[in-house]
Amino acid sequence: MLRDGEWTLDELARNFVVSKKVIIDDLEHIARSVSRPSRLQIHPPTCEGCGYRFKGRAKYNDPSRCPMCKNEHLRSQRFRIAS
Numbered sequence: 078m079l080r081d082g083e084w085t086l087d088e089l090a091r092n093f094v095v096s097k098k099v100i101i102d103d104l105e106h107i108a109r110s111v112s113r114p115s116r117l118q119i120h121p122p123t124c125e126g127c128g129y130r131f132k133g134r135a136k137y138n139d140p141s142r143c144p145m146c147k148n149e150h151l152r153s154q155r156f157r158i159a160s
């Protein structure tokens with residue numbers, strides 16, 4: 078599924094009918110085990126208020142609000158496997 082497009086945590090959790098925690102665990106596993114030249118690509122979440130991009134995050138869970146403007150309307154990060 079991750080090879081067919083970009084997905085948010087919510088979409089993945091809904092599709093597989095599991096909690097987001099399970100998806101996050103899976104993503105961590107995929108990130109380590111995906112074989113080259115494929116790799117897990119992560120589009121970081123962005124703030125819809127000020128456009129702030131969350132860069133260099135080690136966690137896969139979505140942040141709850143923007144550190145710059147405190148806006149809680151964030152566009153979810155998206156995942157895909159690119160080759």
Ligand SMILES: [Zn+2]
Binds near residue numbers: 129
């Ligand atoms: Zn912001």
